[in-house]
Amino acid sequence: MVPQPDNRFYSWLPFVTLLRKEILRFRRVSTQTLLAPIVTASLYLFVFGATLGDRLSVLEGFSYAQFVIPGLIIMGVINNSFANTSSSLFMSRYLGGIVDLLVTPVTPPQFIMAYTLAAMLRGLLVGSVVLVISFLFATLPWEYPLLAALMAMIASFLFAQFGLIAAIYAHNFDTLSVYTNFMILPLIYLGGVFYPISILPDPWSSLSYLNPLFYLIDGFRHAIIGVGDTSFVIAFGVSATIAATLFVWAAWLIGKGYRLRS
């Protein structure tokens, strides 16, 4: 007897398939999506770790390498989580491939979560490799490793949502690059990756507290070295609130099919 094909509908399968496809997508172009950011982060580590690491100190009791490494890790997480959702969804919109998803039973929550988890995986993978490479340059105290992991996950989740939002609002590649070059990059650089904001004179120091990325960077560093410019609870609370807000925004856009369905 010829077995009948399994033609049943498995409601979880669209999500798993979309997640798998998104992971396959960034793996297929891993030179661009994994290797390049790791090389960039390694160069930062070399410059700030090997050359300046022992000669500078911006925080008492810690070498500059120990200070800067958590910031470089979270920078890798942020950039790559954002890049994954924004480029994947924008390319789908731009080249028309999004139609292939719109006609399927993939639900908006499945859509968001598949894109988000793939972006988090890429961001955290890059962050983990940067962390491993950093062992060559400094030994970190690892005060609260679980909280550090939690902050890294919030950072990757938050920027995955931001990537989705940017991909939906962007009209072309130029607009998309505005988000990266004129928003994320300045906010990262001014958010305390390379220096503690407490060493800045006013009003720059006070203004830095308005930078949402400061809380992600400071919270992550605080969890690793045990000290920060603000309390961990505040850093965590602000970061989690922003992440939740962006998630609701992205969910609303995708649920509505804004700029996805005409």
Added chain:
Amino acid sequence: MLLHKVTTIVIVHIMNALEITDLYKEFAGTPAVKGLSFAIPEGEIFGLLGPNGAGKSTTINMVAGVIRIGQGQVQAFGYDNQKEYRHTRRLLGVVHQEVVVDNFFTIDQALEIHSGYYGVKDDPAWRNLLIDRLGLRPHLGKIMIKLSGGMKRRFMIAKALIHRPRLLILDEPTAGVDVELRHGLWDFVREINQQGTTILLTTHYLEEAEQMCDRIGIMHHGEMIALESTHELVRKLSNRRLKLWLEEPLPSIPTEFERFAPSLENGGSILQLNLPAGESAGSLLGQMCQSGLKIRDLETDQSGLEEVFIQLTGMGGGKNGSAA
């Protein structure tokens, strides 16, 4: 012994594969689809024709879920495509007008992924059957960007069928493909239709639509202006031309035949008449005999869907070129 004869009456209820009710859509204040209603029974091959901008693709995209519905309702196999979209989308397969492929993957990978999107586990036997039937086997290892235009079209058909949909929507699937592929594709479409898949298609090629479709709907300016079985549509709306070779040449056309748009050729020995829909050729020939015309031979020629289309939409243009 008394024999009781029992007659069983079986009532077969044919479900509508697609039911569209008062569908309306506008873009920036310009109506694209205006109160469209029609149904396609399960098992049918239905052709949706119309000139460019008639609203066919907008209608199809509303059915598929790519475009939001302005007003009205779309049901596929009894499921509402807005409220129960997971059911309807699982049952539909769509071949879009634009070639859409994912350049990151090979044919095999992409088909497996598409099956999963629809919540259907990969069935290698079915996947391989589609690959073979659509001539994709020699190109399996190539990523999409390396495929020719024709191969991408074939892949799109395989992609639309990979989850075994019950309604296959083909939006100009043969646009820009060679004759061999067109014939192969239509043969395949007929085959899957015979196996139970309902087909909704639009095409530029009216001859193909005439040969393929059980029923045809013609859209114009967002409205359905004709909806009939293909045979009825052609019969009702097309003119038959009657060409008569006469035993004795006529010096002039008899007045009683003027309403048939007559013309005389070959020195009056050939008389050509238009036979309007509903007019019997037999009664006309009888009338001719009564008038004393002696007929040596005759030939009839019936215009096809293309002429019907032009007549209804007022669209001229070359053969195979104006329908969609």
